[in-house]
Amino acid sequence: MKLFEYEAKDILAKYGIPTPQGGLATTASQVREIATRLKPPFAVKAQVLIAGRGKAGGILFVDTITEAEKATKKLLNMQIRGIPVKSVLIEEKIRIKKELYFGITTDRFNQSYVAIASAVGGMEIEEIAAETPERVIKILVNPEHGLHPFQTRQIAKKMGYAGSQISELGRILEGLYRAGMDYDAELIEMNPLAETVEGKFVAVDARIIIDDNALFRHQEYKKRLFEGEGELTPPELEAMKNDLAYVKLDGNIGVIGNGAGLVMATLDTIQYYDGKPANFLDVGGGAPSEKIATALRIVLSDPNVRALFINILGGITRCDDVARGIIEARTKIGGTKPMVIRLVGTNEEEGKQILRQAGIHILESMEEAAQRVVEIAGHGGGK
């Protein structure tokens, strides 16, 4: 789960990391009120969960309170890549001498957290790593011991700092690590972490992604996500609430299957035969018929869907449950789109029997089924 910049900065502040003075606002008059307490010039920043917000015009710099109000109105009327801006963060603009990068994420191969730092900040870390790999510092962190002060000093030194700035920077890096652990961050970063012209360090932008699997330990954010205030579209949210994995794509063939790998391979096979999948939907293992019906409803809510491909390989999922779910959904939704169904595995015969009685044809090979659905979706200029 992605946190908004203001949420991430609130967390950093709790760990003693300096952030710019400012506040969150949903109206221009609130911005005026906050700005009167701040020193100009200001930065007005749209609070959206999209990378590259600055390039899309979501960050405006202004010199006066009146201009800040105007900028706020502009941002609140804006959509950034289709996402409406609902709030802005108004802050004192920091006079930056140098932009640094510092973040903590996971290293899969080493089964570890890794602290990543660079004296070149302000752009995506992977771009920095691609352009100047020698300037990216990496330290594996053992969660039992944490990030030691000596490690943060090593990092600060390698970034080219000396004197009191070493311990100042070290303290900030340690704070970020503790925040990351306490909030189960799969990514926590300050980008940029600015060195000001006065020689202080300030987190000018911050990003936190909480591990979805740890959300049960962070109910306040889970609540916000489930109330629809987040990066999820309504169908994605409904899927999440029903423990279904749904990702919308831009094609016209709706896909439902069981198991992430199988569904990914199903999309790939559709694409191999020149079809375009409309979505990814994994019902998971052992899905009962109601869950299958919910999955169908979510996929069919996409108006681009012309045909449906249901690909089930029953292990712990039972084919008869799937068949009942399909019939249930068809009865509830009414006239649905053409369906191609591939159903093999546990209770296969019972499942086929149920579908045959309802006049639905079943195929046994995934690749044959993929070709068939591409043919159907192609009719009428769907591609």
Next chain:
Amino acid sequence: MGILIDKNTCAIVQGITGTQGSFHTKLMLEYGTKIVAGVTPGKGGTQIHGVPVYDTVEEAQQKHSANASIIFVPAPFASDAVLEALENGIKTITVITEHIPIKDAITVMKYAKHVNATIVGPNTPGIITPAESKLGIMPAHIFKPGSIGMVSRSGTLTYEIAADLTRKNLGQSTCLGLGGDPITGLNFIDILKMFGKDPQTKAVILIGEIGGNLEELAAEYISTAKYSKPVVAFIAGRSAPPGKRMGHAGAIVMGKTGTAETKIEAFKNAGIEVAERPSEVAELLIKLIRT
């Protein structure tokens, strides 16, 4: 033979009284797996399908000395269950549980490394050495004994390909899932090394997916170590958009990292054939073995 488990494996089931734990204990017993005990705190003294249940792994171990465990404990408690198994000397642990937090997984893996234990998973269908032992939830009838080793990050896609191999009379030495999470106990290189030493295994199928760089590292290993056995790869997620999690917690392209293209390219550069469709895996394998 095969790797990690065989007919001498003696296992306990942690979380044996839950719906999944109980159901799969029955199926594993039917397959011939030696399940000697189960553990569920508070349910000690009962039996599940004739298997005695204990409150703690310590008690189970005092009576049965198992050398493996399979874990069905719900995610918030799963890492504690793994630590309990490790602390009581169990060296091969299969974690079926999905949705374990990353922080918990990292902590557990550090400890496992420290005590030299092997963790399969989390979020894995488990491991099967056909006709010998199964510690997992895979449908057993689609496997048959043979000489193909199979390692994957997915469950049902593995079944899809295994069923096809079996239909084409290509039996398997051992099949296992690394798990669909970002942090797993084993990586492809670990398994390639094990299959490399296993006399029963004559060829290896590697099924990867988007996210991370374990496939790229495996390709590099195969090429630099001049791996002695033929390998065929399949990568799921060619059509996945960046920044979206495709079902598995670990299946996500971050920026430009972890795409199917880079993985496929890495394998091709290492001289490894990559199948474009699941059924092509067996076809490529047959060509490799027969030439």
